[in-house]
Amino acid sequence: MKTNVLAIILSGAVATLAIGDAMAQTQNSRSTYFLEGSTYRHELNPAFMGERGYVSFPGLGNLTIGAQSTGGVGDFIFKKANGELTTFMNEEVSSAEFLKGLPKRLKVGVNVDESILSLGFYAWGGFNTLGISVKSNTNVFMPDELFKFMKNGVASETGSSYNVKNVNIVSTNYAEIAFGHSREINERLTVGAKVKALVGLAKATMHIDELNILASQDQWTITPKNAELYMSAKGLIVPTKGETGNYQEDDYILDANGDRTPILKDGTDGQISYDDIDFDTDNLGPTGFGMAIDLGATYKLNDEWTFSASLLDLGFISWKNTTKGTMSKDFTFNGFSDISVKDDGTDNNKKLDTQVDELVDDLADLAKFDKAGEGLKRTTALAATLHLGAQYTLPAYDRLSFGFLSTTRMQGKHSWTEARVSANVAPLSWFEASVNYALSNFGSDAGIMLNFHPRGFNFFIGADVPMCKYEPAYYAPISRAAVNVNMGINFTFGPKHKRKYKTVETQSL
Template structure:
């Protein structure tokens, strides 16, 4: 396959399209499911959390989870026209004051996806054992507001203008995870769990623009930039121009481009028997080492940039098609970010994004109802994502459980839900950590680009167990 590398990665990310089109990709499984022991996949949140039955997943649909988190909304970049069509923020109809009022100093998007290819769990060896093979994708985008000010305003003073942009970062890691886990009761109250995971790297891309200075006057727009682009993937190669500038990416015969190891550790302890339980776990303590690497660097020499002059036609009441605007904007961004083929390191080793979960649950009415508080912290570079989630969990009968949640993160507020059906012979669940509640007539979310969805179908095996691993037949 032949693609322009900056079209598919850098330019699209700068337009924030990845906020709604997953690479689709903070997601291991639904955090709303943390306190429901009828959920088969909750061991992926904390390896000490056991389910009340073993299971075998239906291949590829045992657990499908996609999620985005953002501090900026799609309505900052897409605007409706009076006739119902969409236009970009570059259209003169959209005032600079309106657009820039919706942009942050740092505009961050996190996109994650997790698809279980095959998973199983069973009770044996005095504990709860899990086997899991999954495809995971984790992506992170962090763009300075000055980039969008430059794109929208251009040269807004007759004597000229200048812009300084720093720390523009984009990254994505995609890999297959093979995990073996075991949860073991130490006594009637304490359960410890652990999981060892082998990682097979499918592809990784990383861009970091340390600085970009743009000086504009009546004669020329001059850009001086310093940064790099790393690509790690088997079967990938660059096609370059005569001066070494990267023009295309050839990607053929994909395979394993890296490997890694990781562990999950967890515990669960009943502070008050049958009523109050404390649990904690840390996931993804590990690394990925890539051995199929390519690198492009910016030359750190000034070059001339023509600017964003042809995004829309001169008549603001008759703009070009949305697709045409989008393509022109991508072309101009490609001209702005120019990378040149340079020798890449033989090995690139990067840490995963560790996640810490700490939960406290209080149960009443023989666990028919419980209330939970879950704290989640995920360590992205260069920042940390945190969430506090309150949940109400309902278990009216053996075959149906439900949860509703409210959460607060450093990106804003949200609410979620979960429905779990376990009729004879099957477990079906679906839910969301973050619901989109308001949209424009064009179906664009009016708030932040934050949403998630999770579904799965599994086959229960074995008898039901309570949390100290003794069989029960009805709870």
């Protein structure tokens, strides 16, 4: 497989779905939202106050990994008649069979959120938090028309045309230093806020408004429209093919017999050579700085009902050391000629992983960006998240509560929404658990969270798993899915927090 940046990003859309090891879903697990003993609830709503002060175990205080996609392994990997697995490009898989289950828009997230060090303590009239964390978020958006083109190619003797719109890939990697403060305003209202200093580590963005594709028997002609690529990183080296002399097979003009000539196609020298992208290891470091804020509030209507809301990651990062690429010229594409699409006895030893690698490589060849500038600056906004919550505590047994949480992720084409219901129980003073179910753009999932919080120590672990069928060979979801794993180890100190205002008048709804 090519070790170029673009192929790695594109593999999030295809290879990750095939092998089922993508990780996504930023921030603390939403399964902890209604667990009052949870150490990191303030990550979901800065108005939430901790049960005690705490200090995290370095690197393991709060680790969140997972996966989400509007497509699944069953949309791209199929079983042949002999039981072996193959990609959708195989001739045994009909176009109708492949396209019937394909989502109109394929969205894939690949993200990791890790707390490096975190501290919480009571002072200055409220609860305060200080945290250092690293976040990596990659999101892919691809229309079904692209996969129709890949599968069907030249569908008739007169040729075929395709209009692929809105291909969008963004990868954001940064460190965060956050200071938060929450306090009780009165017996009903608690408010909180966080101020975050952001340190940009790396950023890559690719968007293509349109790819107009004319597939004939002789050649496939690609006409791009409004296509731009940005890569930001300290020490990043982005050479052109002309600078490296590293040309690909389809960079050369073919003769009348379809054989390669030594003549390069026009404009090839200025194209980015993805294989040769590298880093100057003596010049690594931050490549951008920014700021963000979190805002939150809770309102205790009475002893049974509590409502809450938060708006997270309102901010931006200004990036330096940015290389820009553009794609505006027509070019010819040789097609997915190396993919195992036929069972003719010549490629029986070609494993599924190899087929997927070749598929991703050829997909990357559709993005022939010319280098248009380097050392540039650009500013991008963070993806904001809105939480709206309602919690009902059972009057007959106040250790049992039920919650509803609405989550909206605001990130343009990568936006999504989720509704989650949960049952939360704290049978012991040092143990609580949540069982929940969610519906979102990525299907449905069920989750469980266990939180152990005796004096001096806190350990929590939980997971959200898709409610769908799995491919046994990879134990990966066949259809759209969201999966999430969250764990952490922390050390607590001080007495349990007692509310400043204890009395809430009972008021009916």
